Amino acid sequence: MKRRLASLCAGFAALSFMMATPALAQRETVLRVAMTAGDIPLTAGIPDQGFEGWRFVGYNLYDSLTLWDLSRSDVVADIRPGLATEWRIDPGNNRRWLFTIRRGVRFHDGSPLTAADIVWNFDRFTKESAPQFNARQFAFARAYLGNFESAEVVDDYTVALTTRQPDSLFPYNVSFLMMVSPRRSAEVNHDADAFARNPSGTGPYRFGRMVPGERLELVRNPDYWDQARVPRHDRLVLLPMPEASTRTAALLSGQVDWIEAPAPDAIPRLRSSRMQIVTNSYPHNWAYQLNFVDGPFADVRVRRAANHALNRPDFREMLGGLALEGYANMPPSTAYFGNPRRYEFDPARARALLQEAGCLPCRITLAISTSGSGQMQPLPMNELVKAQLEAAGFQVTFQTMDWNALLQVGREGRERHRGVHGINISRSLQDPFNGMLRFTWTAQHTPRGSNWGHYSNPAMDALIDRALATFDPAERLPILTQIHELMSEDAVMLWVVHDLNPRAMSPRVRGFVQAQSWFQDLTPVTVAAR
Amino acid sequence: MFGYVVRRLLSAVPIALGVSIVCFALVYLAPGDPIQTLLPPDADAETVDRLMRLYGLDRPLVLQYLDWLWRVISGDFGRSIANGRPVADEIFRSLGNTVLLATVSVLFAFSIAFVMGTIAGRKPGSWLDRVVTGTAVLGVSVPNYWLGIVLVIIFSVELMLLPASGMADDQFDPTNWEHLQYLILPAFTLSLIPVGIIARTTRSAVSEVMNQEFVVTLRANGLPEWRVLKHVLKNALPPVLAVMGLQFGTLMGGSILVETVFSWPGSGFLLSRAILTRDIPVLQGTILVLAMIFVLTNLLVDLFQSTLDPRIRRG
Numbered sequence: 152m153k154r155r156l157a158s159l160c161a162g163f164a165a166l167s168f169m170m171a172t173p174a175l176a177q178r179e180t181v182l183r184v185a186m187t188a189g190d191i192p193l194t195a196g197i198p199d200q201g202f203e204g205w206r207f208v209g210y211n212l213y214d215s216l217t218l219w220d221l222s223r224s225d226v227v228a229d230i231r232p233g234l235a236t237e238w239r240i241d242p243g244n245n246r247r248w249l250f251t252i253r254r255g256v257r258f259h260d261g262s263p264l265t266a267a268d269i270v271w272n273f274d275r276f277t278k279e280s281a282p283q284f285n286a287r288q289f290a291f292a293r294a295y296l297g298n299f300e301s302a303e304v305v306d307d308y309t310v311a312l313t314t315r316q317p318d319s320l321f322p323y324n325v326s327f328l329m330m331v332s333p334r335r336s337a338e339v340n341h342d343a344d345a346f347a348r349n350p351s352g353t354g355p356y357r358f359g360r361m362v363p364g365e366r367l368e369l370v371r372n373p374d375y376w377d378q379a380r381v382p383r384h385d386r387l388v389l390l391p392m393p394e395a396s397t398r399t400a401a402l403l404s405g406q407v408d409w410i411e412a413p414a415p416d417a418i419p420r421l422r423s424s425r426m427q428i429v430t431n432s433y434p435h436n437w438a439y440q441l442n443f444v445d446g447p448f449a450d451v452r453v454r455r456a457a458n459h460a461l462n463r464p465d466f467r468e469m470l471g472g473l474a475l476e477g478y479a480n481m482p483p484s485t486a487y488f489g490n491p492r493r494y495e496f497d498p499a500r501a502r503a504l505l506q507e508a509g510c511l512p513c514r515i516t517l518a519i520s521t522s523g524s525g526q527m528q529p530l531p532m533n534e535l536v537k538a539q540l541e542a543a544g545f546q547v548t549f550q551t552m553d554w555n556a557l558l559q560v561g562r563e564g565r566e567r568h569r570g571v572h573g574i575n576i577s578r579s580l581q582d583p584f585n586g587m588l589r590f591t592w593t594a595q596h597t598p599r600g601s602n603w604g605h606y607s608n609p610a611m612d613a614l615i616d617r618a619l620a621t622f623d624p625a626e627r628l629p630i631l632t633q634i635h636e637l638m639s640e641d642a643v644m645l646w647v648v649h650d651l652n653p654r655a656m657s658p659r660v661r662g663f664v665q666a667q668s669w670f671q672d673l674t675p676v677t678v679a680a681r
Numbered sequence: 682m683f684g685y686v687v688r689r690l691l692s693a694v695p696i697a698l699g700v701s702i703v704c705f706a707l708v709y710l711a712p713g714d715p716i717q718t719l720l721p722p723d724a725d726a727e728t729v730d731r732l733m734r735l736y737g738l739d740r741p742l743v744l745q746y747l748d749w750l751w752r753v754i755s756g757d758f759g760r761s762i763a764n765g766r767p768v769a770d771e772i773f774r775s776l777g778n779t780v781l782l783a784t785v786s787v788l789f790a791f792s793i794a795f796v797m798g799t800i801a802g803r804k805p806g807s808w809l810d811r812v813v814t815g816t817a818v819l820g821v822s823v824p825n826y827w828l829g830i831v832l833v834i835i836f837s838v839e840l841m842l843l844p845a846s847g848m849a850d851d852q853f854d855p856t857n858w859e860h861l862q863y864l865i866l867p868a869f870t871l872s873l874i875p876v877g878i879i880a881r882t883t884r885s886a887v888s889e890v891m892n893q894e895f896v897v898t899l900r901a902n903g904l905p906e907w908r909v910l911k912h913v914l915k916n917a918l919p920p921v922l923a924v925m926g927l928q929f930g931t932l933m934g935g936s937i938l939v940e941t942v943f944s945w946p947g948s949g950f951l952l953s954r955a956i957l958t959r960d961i962p963v964l965q966g967t968i969l970v971l972a973m974i975f976v977l978t979n980l981l982v983d984l985f986q987s988t989l990d991p992r993i994r995r996g
Binding site for chain 2: 189190191193195199286287289290291293294297343344347362363364365366390391392393394396397400401403404405406553555562563564597598599600601
């Protein structure tokens with residue numbers, strides 16, 4: 152009898168387990184995202200594949216000392232405390248930043264985060280003699296550490312980062328630097344590729360599995376230090392799909408729940424299938440950097456003429472409404488937008504300015520790309536620019552090249568490309584340095600920085616020096632506003648549009664807040680059952 | 682026969698060298714370099730120079746080439762500049778996926794096209810022949826990446842029967858429908874051109890053999906038509922097989938567009954990524970392996986032909 156009872160109980164237990172297992176499996180919620188990247192971004196710290204890598208892999212597996220506040224959609228995102236709870240400039244040395252490290256944070260491998268780990272990571276980015284030094288991480292970090300001098304441990308929870316010259320914007324730069332686990336790195340003998348296959352950070356997601364070139368699966372980190380940002384779904388699946396039509400088809404067929412950058416002509420079809428289209432302004436600029444030394448754009452009247460020649464609503468219409476007219480460098484929701492000169496469409500005025508400058512017809516050569524990250528629809532957009540410029544008295548020749556070649560032209564500077572009068576590289580304007588200073592500061596002339604056309608204005612340099620030496624954000628804001636207004640006054644670029652960052656998602660996806668940023672927070676997203 | 686095989690294999694060596702030199706030179710002639718893609722767009726020129734030194738890309742081209750060649754001879758294809766993974770792993774994983782896709786496509790194409798070509802070749806000029814020939818011409822003429830997109834719209838988006846892109850898992854299981862369904866659209870799309878070419882070849886081979894005297898003799902001896910056809914097909918098969926082998930070789934490397942449309946993680950997709958990122962080690966390794974596969978496939982087809990038809994003697 153006892154045996155029969157025992158076997159009955161066992162049978163019942165087995166049955167309930169069998170019934171429970173599918174229920175458990177069903178309960179796992181999965182968010183599947185199709186990225187525009189051609190490959191899975193690097194998982195070994197700072198990612199590659201542009202800011203899409205940061206968006207989906209960097210800020211999900213890792214944290215940086217400062218993080219972006221992506222919780223609101225109504226203002227341009229700014230930085231907030233991350234692995235550092237606060238930062239301040241050393242009262243005795245205005246080149247020395249003191250960062251207080253957050254207590255109680257653990258890497259995914261269980262090791263606790265201390266100040267020594269932060270310094271170890273800075274050595275990984277910068278010190279060639281350190282065993283953990285990594286050439287690729289150096290390359291990615293270099294763009295943000297141009298002004299970095301040294302890192303030192305002050306105490307267990309304080310780090311001092313010293314810059315070469317006073318830099319009030321340095322906390323923005325550290326937001327791009329991902330902190331990896333020294334313990335895991337040591338376990339794999341500091342082999343970055345082995346680390347990438349089994350990474351350990353402090354981020355809201357842990358590494359699940361990866362099929363190189365095909366998919367990356369991240370799983371919820373229930374022990375994340377910011378409990379408000381523990382992901383509301385169990386698993387995040389990231390799929391590289393560089394073809395826009397493939398992404399659209401994947402969403403429509405239910406293969407993925409979320410796609411990045413649907414093509415404008417696919418939007419009506421997506422809408423008719425009840426897909427959600429989300430857009431928001433963000434610090435992106437589709438513009439031309441100009442050559443201030445060789446050719447007609449050295450004259451401010453020609454630069455202004457070009458800006459008056461464009462009818463920006465036409466671009467918006469061409470892009471199916473997925474763009475914001477770009478009358479100035481920053482989108483209007485930026486805190487330091489100010490009151491810049493507005494270049495309305497006025498071809499007669501443009502022609503008069505060209506006449507006055509003695510450049511009619513005004514022959515210019517622009518270097519453009521056939522595709523590329525953030526380049527939107529480069530060929531038809533450039534054709535429209537050419538048509539409108541020519542209607543106002545310009546004569547435009549394009550040098551068309553692939554994205555890599557254009558980036559090379561951009562890095563080499565005007566001095567190696569004297570026949571080129573403008574380059575069409577879409578830029579991120581995430582922070583004041585990347586948004587304005589690097590294009591206008593004499594110290595940023597190529598090949599050292601991104602001031603491709605060698606713009607130089609003593610008034611601008613003085614403003615920039617003041618901004619960098621002003622550590623109180625409230626006091627710095629009016630200086631940044633003046634810089635933005637002066638950029639417009641001098642027509643530092645030929646501005647066209649700001650992208651509206653479209654993404655499409657299934658009606659099952661809820662809770663997403665599209666921040667005004669290149670980065671987005673996926674943690675609040677829920678996926679309803681089918 | 683053995684001597685012939687050895688000679689053919691030896692002749693592959695200069696082909697491999699030539700292919701690798703041309704590929705190496707082409708990558709360097711094109712503007713942009715791997716470091717440009719490795720770095721964020723905002724990196725400055727000084728960083729580029731420093732990284733070029735760290736990766737050894739600042740050395741003379743000849744030295745870089747010889748260095749690469751020496752490592753390949755010793756079995757080391759190096760590491761991808763773009764993602765740091767070993768090139769050999771990248772190539773062989775993607776090659777496996779492409780072999781799967783190409784094999785299914787060619788077998789599918791062969792079975793359809795051989796029937797079509799035989800029907801057409803038996804009665805040249807008939808309406809059946811015209812239909813088959815027209816279909817074959819259409820197959821060759823339609824751009825397959827366009828057809829791929831159309832098929833995705835019909836079967837994935839509208840009917841929601843088949844997945845639009847990707848591959849189910851890295852461990853493909855041909856008995857699992859979940860996995861198999863990913864193969865159908867790309868394999869069908871890819872088979873379109875081989876269907877056209879193989880059908881045309883079969884048609885002309887069959888119609889040529891049908892006119893030969895032995896067919897008349899067989900018929901005069903009172904052999905039933907199906908047995909006559911058996912003899913005809915056996916004689917018509919060698920050129921068709923040769924074309925099929927060539928098609929398989931072409932699909933191994935020439936499916937870039939279809940693999941990109943379907944995000945099929947094969948060698949074509951790998952190659953297109955490597956071209957866009959100027960990932961020289963991956964590019965070199967993939968092209969070399971594909972060239973070798975092309976040479977070996979042709980050799981195998983030649984050997985198979987000679988066993989089918991003893992008149993084809995190989996020195």
